Amino acid sequence: MKQILPVACVDLFCGAGGLTHGLLRKGIEVKAGVDVDPACRFAYEANNKGAKFLERDVESLTIEEISRLFPKNKYSLLAGCAPCQPFSTYAKGKDTSGDAKWSLLRSFAKMVRKVQPDLVTMENVPQLPKHAIFNEFLKAFDGYDTWQGIVECEAYGIPQKRRRLVFLASRLGPISLIPPTHKNRHPTVADTIRYLPDINAGTAHWNDPLHVAAGMSDLNLERIRQSQPGGSWEDWDEELVADCHRRDSGKSFSSVYGRMRWDEPAPTMTTLCYGFGNGRFGHPEQDRAISLREAALFQTFPRSYRFVPKGETVKFKTVGRLIGNAVPVRLGEVIAMSIKKHLEQTETQGRVN
Structure with missing residues (x-):
């Protein structure tokens, strides 16, 4: 041949x-x-x-x-x-x-x-x-x-x-x-990110600058603590619900301010996937949104993939755009x-x- x-x-x-x-x-x-x-x-x-x-x-x-x-x-x-x-x-x-x-x-x-x-x-x-x-x-x-x-x-x-x-x-x-x-x-959230070390909102892992989670306000921290995997803002105490969601026009947006489930695939990654309020981007267990590294892994980039030069500050808006816009x-x-x-x-x- x-x-x-x-x-x-x-x-x-x-x-x-x-x-x-x-x-x-x-x-x-x-x-x-x-x-x-x-x-x-x-x-x-x-x-x-x-x-x-x-x-x-x-x-x-x-x-x-x-x-x-x-x-x-x-x-x-x-x-x-x-x-x-x-x-x-x-x-x-x-x-x-x-x-x-x-x-x-x-x-x-x-x-x-x-x-x-x-x-x-x-x-x-x-x-x-x-x-x-x-x-x-x-x-x-x-x-x-x-x-x-x-x-x-x-x-x-x-x-x-x-x-x-x-x-x-x-x-x-x-x-x-x-x-x-x-x-x-189908591969799940657990298959993809469960092995990564724990981090807190607003912090990065010492050995992986891309494993960094955006900071959260006290209000959003309380909201995520009351969020269940696969649930929504409808699970919260009444005083935590945003005004826009109380109105009829906002009641259908149940997927924002949500946690992922370990046993399901993640939602579609977007350029703003590092923000808890931008979709179901809350970590299944930790009180934070997913990190940029976790977002990259959901996009099937290898863990070794570098998005910024060594020593350069990781900017959420820039790197989030690169990850969210990528073809997996x-x-x-x-x-x-x-x-x-x-x-x-x-x-x-x-x-x-």
Whole structure:
């Protein structure tokens, strides 16, 4: 059997490198990651050997720049998670009216048309296919076989209740995501963070600066002490309930100010997952919100993954954004496994040139 050529990848909207790291761990060579956010550079380059970080707006990249990153003797993979502003923290302070809100997705599609890579993958919000822009996006894939699906991430070994759109495209033949790898038992909060040492609200572990929990007011400390795993603010004494939750309009928001359960996956990680009041982000036992390290582990970053240089102050807002916006590393692995299986199948069927 003729040996299949290796795959070289460029990761657009790469963030802190979650997708890149997963691809690398499963044997796909990532040549570069592109992102407009300078805060991503250290985490991306420090943890992803051989991949260089390009601080650029994707719209400004030329076909020549991208093409130079794809060696002639390897299959080309264009990857990324084009942030859709209506659903993203990228929307803050930006125009999300009319066509402007879809500009990044259009930039991704334009790059596909220019470069014509052998393979494409995109991870995005599950609401995207409901919008007309998605059909416009698909027009960039004339000549490709495509697959798309809403993925329940816990079924692939990601310890959080996270639903994401995964899109795959190939010029070589039919392609699809591999079947769920954890169909019978989903990883839980206990599997993921129970072994970590205890810390208090407002403190960090002496040997891991990222294992740091945000401080809490006296009021929130009393609230979390009255919170049960899987429960809500409805369990508290009446005087602790916020005014907004007393009103009819706030009574449906039962998942805020909640503790996680040890025996279930975590909720979806967000850019504000380090805050007790921002969702069910309370630790199952300790009187604090989850630490940044715990959030990173729920995103399946390895414990060794570094987000700030040694000795630099860990800023919750910055690191929380990097973690919350990331593609889970495990999802990157699953995508890589799917691409490699696709190439093996096309080789067997004699469809790879």
